[in-house]
Structure formats: C-alpha cells, structure tokens
Amino acid sequence: MKDVAAKANVSVSTVSHVxxxxxxxxxxxxxxxxxxxxATGYIPNVVAHSLRTKRTNTIGLVIPIGNDENSNIFxxxxxxxxxxxxxxxxxxxxxxxxKDELSREKEEIRHLITRQIDxxxxxxxxxxxxxxxxxxxxxxxxxxxxxxxxxxxxDYVVSDSxxxxxxxxxxxxxxxxxxxxxxxxxxxxxxxxxxRLRGFRKAYEEHNLEVRTEYICECDASIQDAWExxxxxxxxxxxTAVFIVNNVMGMGVVKYLKEAGIRIxxxxxxxxxxxxxxxxxxxxxxxxxxxxAFEMGxxxxxxxxxxxxxxxxxxxxxxxxxxxxxxxxxxxxxxx
Amino acid sequence: MKDVAAKANVSVSTVSHVxxxxxxxxxxxxxxxxxxxxATGYIPNVVAHSLRTKRTNTIGLVIPIGNDENSNIFxxxxxxxxxxxxxxxxxxxxxxxxKDELSREKEEIRHLITRQIDxxxxxxxxxxxxxxxxxxxxxxxxxxxxxxxxxxxxDYVVSDSxxxxxxxxxxxxxxxxxxxxxxxxxxxxxxxxxxRLRGFRKAYEEHNLEVRTEYICECDASIQDAWExxxxxxxxxxxTAVFIVNNVMGMGVVKYLKEAGIRIxxxxxxxxxxxxxxxxxxxxxxxxxxxxAFEMGxxxxxxxxxxxxxxxxxxxxxxxxxxxxxxxxxxxxxxx
DNA sequence: CTGAAAGCGCTTACAG
DNA sequence: CTGAAAGCGCTTACAG
Numbered sequence: 063m064k065d066v067a068a069k070a071n072v073s074v075s076t077v078s079h080v081x082x083x084x085x086x087x088x089x090x091x092x093x094x095x096x097x098x099x100x101a102t103g104y105i106p107n108v109v110a111h112s113l114r115t116k117r118t119n120t121i122g123l124v125i126p127i128g129n130d131e132n133s134n135i136f137x138x139x140x141x142x143x144x145x146x147x148x149x150x151x152x153x154x155x156x157x158x159x160x161k162d163e164l165s166r167e168k169e170e171i172r173h174l175i176t177r178q179i180d181x182x183x184x185x186x187x188x189x190x191x192x193x194x195x196x197x198x199x200x201x202x203x204x205x206x207x208x209x210x211x212x213x214x215x216x217d218y219v220v221s222d223s224x225x226x227x228x229x230x231x232x233x234x235x236x237x238x239x240x241x242x243x244x245x246x247x248x249x250x251x252x253x254x255x256x257x258r259l260r261g262f263r264k265a266y267e268e269h270n271l272e273v274r275t276e277y278i279c280e281c282d283a284s285i286q287d288a289w290e291x292x293x294x295x296x297x298x299x300x301x302t303a304v305f306i307v308n309n310v311m312g313m314g315v316v317k318y319l320k321e322a323g324i325r326i327x328x329x330x331x332x333x334x335x336x337x338x339x340x341x342x343x344x345x346x347x348x349x350x351x352x353x354x355a356f357e358m359g360x361x362x363x364x365x366x367x368x369x370x371x372x373x374x375x376x377x378x379x380x381x382x383x384x385x386x387x388x389x390x391x392x393x394x395x396x397x398x
Numbered sequence: 399m400k401d402v403a404a405k406a407n408v409s410v411s412t413v414s415h416v417x418x419x420x421x422x423x424x425x426x427x428x429x430x431x432x433x434x435x436x437a438t439g440y441i442p443n444v445v446a447h448s449l450r451t452k453r454t455n456t457i458g459l460v461i462p463i464g465n466d467e468n469s470n471i472f473x474x475x476x477x478x479x480x481x482x483x484x485x486x487x488x489x490x491x492x493x494x495x496x497k498d499e500l501s502r503e504k505e506e507i508r509h510l511i512t513r514q515i516d517x518x519x520x521x522x523x524x525x526x527x528x529x530x531x532x533x534x535x536x537x538x539x540x541x542x543x544x545x546x547x548x549x550x551x552x553d554y555v556v557s558d559s560x561x562x563x564x565x566x567x568x569x570x571x572x573x574x575x576x577x578x579x580x581x582x583x584x585x586x587x588x589x590x591x592x593x594r595l596r597g598f599r600k601a602y603e604e605h606n607l608e609v610r611t612e613y614i615c616e617c618d619a620s621i622q623d624a625w626e627x628x629x630x631x632x633x634x635x636x637x638t639a640v641f642i643v644n645n646v647m648g649m650g651v652v653k654y655l656k657e658a659g660i661r662i663x664x665x666x667x668x669x670x671x672x673x674x675x676x677x678x679x680x681x682x683x684x685x686x687x688x689x690x691a692f693e694m695g696x697x698x699x700x701x702x703x704x705x706x707x708x709x710x711x712x713x714x715x716x717x718x719x720x721x722x723x724x725x726x727x728x729x730x731x732x733x734x
Numbered sequence: 735c736t737g738a739a740a741g742c743g744c745t746t747a748c749a750g
Numbered sequence: 751c752t753g754a755a756a757g758c759g760c761t762t763a764c765a766g
Contacts, residue, residue, distance in 0.1 A: 064759085078762085087735080113446050114760050115760085118445060139470070157493055313675060343652050399744070411754080421751090452758075
C-alpha cells in the first residue's frame with residue numbers, strides 16, 4: 063500500500079479510501095491510484111484490515127463428522143448451503159470438525175474464538191451445552207441440523223423430525239400396518255432420533271394403537287449393529303414394517319433383509335429417514351423422508367447474517383428464532 | 399495483553415515470551431503472568447499475531463463441488479484427511495468451493511491469497527492451469543485427487559487411475575469377457591477419466607484384443623445420461639460386461655439395468671470405479687475399485703507441510719513429488 | 735478535497 | 751533476566 067501511495071503520489075489514506083470507496087476522491091486521483099495498484103500488483107492484506115476493523119469477515123463452521131461415516135454427504139450438503147450464502151456476502155468459512163465429541167467441540171469453539179471469527183454456525187454434538195453462552199459471550203451464533211441440549215431458547219434451523227415421522231408412520235398405518243418396528247438411536251442420546259421416535263409414537267396414538275415395547279429397538283449408528291437389530295426385530299416380533307431413523311441404520315437393515323432372503327415389501331415394508339441416492343436405485347427403491355440439507359444450511363447462514371447486522375444496531379431486542387424445515391416423503395416401492 | 403502485563407507487573411514483551419516460550423522467564427514471573435491471564439480471561443488474538451509474524455497458520459482448500467453431486471462424499475473424505483493432519487499441527491482450513499468451474503477457481507485462489515494463507519491444497523477443475531505459477535508465485539501449494547492440465551511437473555497426490563483400471567479390466571478379460579463396454583467422461587475433458595480409459599485400453603491390448611469403438615461411450619456425469627448411454631450400449635452392441643469410470647454414472651447404469659430387467663451378473667457384468675457404501679448393500683453387491691480418499695487427503699497435507707518447512711530452509715532445491723496411491727479392487731457379486 | 739498520525743494487538747531486535 | 755520501542759499493513763478520526 064505504501065508503494066502504491068508513493069507511486070501515485072498520494073497518501074496511504076487516500077489509497078485506502080479509493081479501495082474502500084469510503085470518502086470522496088477526485089476521478090483524476092482515483093485513476094492514478096488504480097494505475098499504481100496495477101503497476102505494483104497490489105494485493106490487499108485482509109489480516110491487517112481485520113486487525114484494524116475488528117471484523118474478520120470469517121465465520122466458524124463447527125461440524126461433527128467421524129472418519130468413516132457416510133452421513134457426511136448430508137452434512138456436506140449443509141456446509142455447501144451455508145457456504146453459498148456466506149461467500150456471496152464476502153464471508154469466508156473456517157472449518158472445525160468435532161468428530162461428534164463434546165469435548166472436542168468445546169476445544170474447537172475456543173480455537174475459533176482465538177481466530178477472531180465474526181460469528182459461528184454450529185451443528186452441536188449431543189451433551190450439555192451449558193458452556194456455550196459463557197464461551198461465546200459477545201459472539202453471534204446459530205445452530206443448525208440439531209438443537210443443542212441444556213440451553214434455553216436458541217436460534218436454530220432444523221428439520222421437522224417429529225412432523226416428518228408422524229406423517230410417514232401415519233400413512234403406513236393407514237395402509238394397514240399395525241405392527242411397525244422402529245430402529246432408533248439410544249433414547250435420550252440424540253434429540254433428532256428422539257423426535258422421530260416421538261412422531262412414531264404419536265402416529266400410533268392418534269390411530270388408537272398401542273406401541274408394543276418390543277417394537278422399539280435402540281441401535282448404534284452403524285451398519286453392523288443395525289444388521290443385528292433388524293435380525294432381532296424380525297426373528298422375535300411379528301412386525302410387517304419397519305421405520306428407521308437414519309441412513310446408516312437403513313443400510314444395515316437392508317443388508318440384513320437381503321442376506322436373510324426377506325423380501326421388500328412383500329415380507330416387510332420399509333421407511334428410512336433421510337434420502338440418499340442409493341435408496342432410489344436400490345431394488346426395490348426405498349421410501350424415504352427427505353430433508354432439505356442445502357436449504358437448511360442456507361437458512362442457517364441467513365439467520366446468522368441477520369444477527370450480525372442486528373448486533374450493529376441494537377443488541378438487546380433480538381428474539382431467538384426457532385426454524386423448523388418441513389421434510390418430504392419420497393414415496394417409492396418399499397411399502398406394501 | 400496490555401491488561402495482563404499491567405496486572406502481572408511486567409512488560410508486554412514478557413507476557414508474549416511466556417505465552418510463546420520464546421525466551422527464558424523466571425518461574426516466579428511466569429506464574430504471575432499465568433495468574434494474570436486467568437484473572438483477566440485473556441484470549442490471544444491470532445490476527446495480530448499473524449500480521450506481525452506474516453504467518454496465518456491457515457491453509458486454503460480449493461475444492462470442486464456442485465450443489466447436487468453425490469460424489470461429494472468422496473471429496474469430503476479427502477477434506478477430512480487433510481483437516482486431520484493440518485489441525486493436529488495447528489493449522490486451520492479455509493474452504494473455497496469452485497463448483498468445478500475454472501473461472502471460479504481462479505477467483506477463489508485470488509481471494510485466498512488476499513487472506514494471506516500460508517499454503518494451498520487444490521483439487522483442480524479441468525482446463526488450462528497455466529495461470530497458477532504466476533498467481534501463486536511465493537505461495538506453497540500441492541494438488542490432490544486430480545492432476546492439473548497445462549502445467550509441468552507438480553506436487554500432487556492422486557489415485558492410480560490407470561493401474562486400477564488396467565488391473566480390473568484385465569481380470570474381467572481373464573474371466574472370459576472379451577466384449578466389455580466402458581462409460582467414460584468426454585475424452586480430453588477429465589484426466590482421471592482419460593487415465594481410466596487408458597487402463598482399459600491397455601488391458602485389451604495386453605490380451606491381444608481389439609477395442610471396438612462402439613464399446614467406448616462418452617457420457618455426462620449424471621445419472622440420467624448414464625441411464626441413456628447404458629441403454630444405447632446394451633441395445634446396440636453385444637457387450638457382456640461394462641466398466642464405469644465413476645460412481646454417478648454407475649448409479650445411472652444400475653438404474654437402467656434394473657428398469658430394463660437386465661440381470662447382473664447373469665446378463666451383464668459390472669465394475670464401477672469408486673467404492674461407495676451402496677455398492678455393497680445393493681443386490682447383487684457390486685464390484686468396485688476403491689480409492690483411499692482419506693489417505694489421499696492426509697498425504698496431500700503432509701506434502702504441503704513438508705514444502706512449508708522446506709521453504710524456511712532453502713528455496714531452490716525442492717523436487718516436485720508426484721505421488722500415485724494404489725487402488726483396491728473390491729470383489730463382489732457383479733461379475734460372472 | 736487530501737494528508738499526517740495514532741492505533742488495532744501482537745513480536746522481536748536492541749539495550750541494559 | 752527483563753523492558754522500551756519499532757513495526758507488521760491497514761483504517762479513521764482530526765486537521766487543514
């Protein structure tokens with residue numbers, strides 16, 4: 063910048079002002095400065111800019127991905143949604159992976175603060191998030207995909223897990239299925255899974271059916287455990303259909319059914335929460351509940367940006383926004 | 399930092415030195431400083447640190463993902479591999495998505511430079527990368543997953559597309575398939591696809607077979623186009639097997655075969671380059687060529703870090719390293 | 735209409 | 751063994 067100023071015979075202030083358009087500069091001087099910039103190959107230094115303005119135009123993105131998950135594609139979709147709106151507004155995205163562990167999450171958040179990010183979008187892992195307000199005292203943040211435990215009203219955008227499940231299970235019941243098993247995560251462990259279970263139960267209730275406890279099967283988020291739990295459900299109960307709360311478990315169930323020679327949908331009908339491409343090309347194709355991951359990311363980012371704008375004006379009156387995104391039932395061939 | 403210094407009754411230099419362990423400080427003073435840090439809740443400002451040291455401990459990650467691709471999971475795996483080694487060494491990762499467009503790639507790289515990143519890992523889109531050396535004059539960078547076009551010897555780590563394809567196709571031939579079709583990207587468009595085609599051809603050659611031109615079918619990277627190209631191959635040629643250069647096309651082919659009532663492997667044998675979870679649970683499960691995406695990311699990051707170290711010592715003598723990662727044939731049920 | 739100067743929060747020779 | 755001061759590259763009151 064100094065060399066630009068020298069070459070253009072102006073002060074650095076003026077150079078700064080023509081770059082930022084932050085006060086009037088005569089056309090003639092502007093041109094001189096621009097030429098000097100070209101001639102010297104000037105590249106603005108965002109770091110210095112940030113130090114001075116105390117805004118980094120960077121937001122932290124805290125995501126939970128294990129090394130071998132295939133639900134990564136879903137989270138990636140969210141990330142893309144977020145990035146698409148952020149980039150457009152001149153923000154950069156700093157990635158931080160928590161591996162879905164609360165302790166790492168805390169650590170990564172701390173690190174991001176150190177990096178002076180302007181705001182943060184968090185896909186929280188499970189566990190008590192009571193530490194958040196203290197840690198992020200004067201930072202703006204929103205949650206996405208999952209609602210954090212142990213916190214009062216927050217800003218978030220998540221899929222309507224309850225509604226999506228309620229709707230799908232209701233329809234299965236209306237097709238005549240009165241004995242539907244559910245594979246869900248450990249109860250009390252994952253809020254989304256719990257919500258899907260709640261939707262499942264509600265559907266039963268509304269149709270005056272009773273949920274038999276042996277229909278509810280807690281399961282790890284692995285193909286293997288789902289394989290085993292599917293086997294157990296099939297061998298020890300009289301279910302005619304099964305509702306599965308996520309993709310990984312869905313793969314395990316499908317794998318088991320295939321290996322056991324159990325036909326879909328003739329022997330067992332199937333619904334999987336989460337819509338991945340494979341469910342469409344599988345034989346038979348599988349009915350799923352689709353979440354709008356990209357859109358979720360988009361809205362999360364918009365929400366954060368709004369908060370950032372808002373902060374500049376008046377701190378106090380912001381009212382947390384809890385956004386529930388509708389899901390879509392992708393009807394395919396796995397229902398009798 | 400000033401308040402810490404004040405509270406501990408030392409100079410800011412001393413605070414800085416105890417934080418960084420960069421010169422001797424007596425235990426007693428150290429303790430005073432640490433207490434003061436706790437008391438004031440001091441958080442180091444990485445931005446100021448970066449401005450001063452001219453190192454941001456940030457590396458840029460340039461990745462090509464379209465909005466709706468499902469190959470994202472593969473790239474995500476690479477990203478995770480990269481991030482895992484980088485984070486461990488104190489680096490942060492700044493994401494930049496090019497959407498696989500060369501013009502956006504150039505733009506994003508420029509933006510990252512502005513952000514003063516220390517180095518860059520690039521998954522290049524196709525097209526002439528001649529602009530790179532000029533743009534990244536005194537930055538360190540490596541390529542991953544794809545070799546950039548139009549550049550001399552570079553640092554990169556990619557899968558051995560040629561070898562993996564050669565091996566798989568050879569084995570199909572040895573099983574008696576002499577009429578194998580291939581679905582590949584537009585020739586000259588994607589280097590990886592071209593390499594896979596080259597492996598395919600080489601296998602034919604080595605077995606003294608001639609590749610009939612109608613066996614080679616260029617195809618867009620979409621389920622739909624693959625569907626149509628599969629149909630064409632099946633209806634207009636006498637192939638008994640098909641080799642598909644990527645996952646998306648693989649899905650399209652499988653979809654077509656299913657809808658056309660063509661049985662795998664009885665009517666047609668199948669090999670897909672890229673190993674996704676669905677290929678294992680599909681009926682029949684599908685033989686694939688697996689790339690070690692996470693490992694590729696890891697090695698890419700290691701390579702970049704080495705270059706960064708090296709730079710500190712002597713600039714001149716670095717010899718570009720071209721790393722080819724072996725692939726693995728995942729033998730399953732789709733071969734007769 | 736433009737410039738000189740202070741300052742953002744650090745690090746690092748230099749001095750003692 | 752520790753401190754005072756310059757400087758990284760910007761922005762922004764303040765002055766004229």
